[in-house]
Amino acid sequence: MNKLVSIVIPCYRSAEMLEGVVADIGREMDNLKDKYRWELILVNDCSPDNTFEVIRRLCEKHKNICGVNLARNFGQHAALMAGFHQVKGDYLVCMDDDGQTPADAIGDLLQGLEEGSDVVYARYEHKHHNAFRNFGSRVNDLMLKFMLGKPSDLYVSSFFAARRFIVDEMLRYQNAYPYVIGLVLRATRNIKNVTVEHRDRKTGESGYTLGKLLGLWFNGFTAFSEKPLRLATMIGTGCAFLGFLYGLYTIIKKLVNPLVPIGFSSLMSAIMFIGGMLMLMVGLVGEYIGRMYICMNNAPQYVVREIVGEEMHKPEDGLCNGPGQGPGEKEQEQNGPGRTRPGNN
Missing domain, CATH: 1.10.287 (Helix Hairpins)
Structure with missing residues (x-):
């Protein structure tokens, strides 16, 4: 049987872009259908626009898409962890919701895993971000080198692929303030880069502000380094x-x-x-x-308000499924890691 690839996308203010991003992913995975099956987990980080309504429509249209709606805004890394708790795949791919991470590079990342790497990060030769985001990326890179011992020749980004055991290791982290890059670096150093093209943002603005970047940096060096x-x-x-x-x-x-x-x-x-x-x-x-x-005090990494799309396929599909679910949508309060959904083992 072909390997299952789980694609996780944290979503915030992406109602206008999300359908195009999903369409790009579908076209790329159709090109890889001889080798891989795929599922898509879309995590709405309490976006103030109608992002989750778009996710709901996509789940109704495609049986291999699962939507997770968080009760409040927990941040990108907490949203990623919420998605990691839903994946069933042999491989994990994480990418952004703004269309700047090219879906046609997913095959290159997966090829890096097939060649023996545990994690493969996309490297951008020319990032199409504004000056503020580029400055934040440089500061984040310096912080990773000094605080977490990141190899100087390793480029880290939000677009990466990882093996299943890396996902399982990240899920062992059950505290608040998750930092995905730190979790990856403490799990393995068998990491490689694949050069991909970074696209222009078609619409909207980045959700990162100075406060969010400072919070991310503080989280990185206080949660994973002494x-x-x-x-x-x-x-x-x-x-x-x-x-x-x-x-x-x-x-x-x-x-x-x-x-x-x-x-x-x-x-x-x-x-x-x-x-x-x-x-x-x-x-x-x-x-x-x-x-x-x-x-x-057991502060949650995230709280799930609602999960949609999981009732559309059988448990043996391994695609965001939960046996014993009736028709329609499932609403629940889920407190972060360590809490499994009913019927999801």
Whole structure:
């Protein structure tokens, strides 16, 4: 039997683009039908437009499409995790909903898996993002290298393919604040890149704002690395050493020339500098403690309001199915990882 490919797309403000994206995927997977079967999981991250209505229509039209509607906006990575809990495939493919990730490159990513890689990321030679998004990508790349030990020659993006055991390993992460790239890097280093073309965005604007990018960066290095704490310790040690040297300098200067006044401005500068650094370090430690507290309280990665499309095919199809479901749609509250749907083992 042909291998099953599960394609997961987090959706936000994509009502105008989604049908075209799905059509592109269908054409590419038809070209690969001799080797692969496929399913598509569309996760609506509580988009304020009618994105989920579009998803509902697509599920009614295509039996191998499953729609997941989140109760509120949890962010792209939480939406991906919600989709991962629905996949049945031997291979996973993740891509964006804006049409900038070319569906005709799915075969190239899958070929990389067939050649032995655990994960294959798309590499864009020329990204068609605005300057703000490109700057954010560069900062994110530097953060991944320093905090998570990403190889310098590895390009990571939101368009990638992975083997099933990587998906299973990512699903073991049950805490809030998921970070998919961190989960991949801690599971394997057998990763390769495939160069693909990055398309222009046909309509709409990116959902990423400065606040969301900052939150993503904080999530990456506080959830998957202790290096910020080590850096804080090093900075604190350096500040203490500089303060000690400055104290020696002040004493020696006073001994050499007793008439030299002790400067109030220099004292205030030292106090402000050291006080600011202390507040920075305390805030960083507080960030870690706060996230630990939230995780101890079992904060969900996501909450599913509704799942549609799963009743349209039989359990043996392995396509977003759930045995024992009656006709129509299924509405439920699902709290993040570790909660399986009734009849879905």
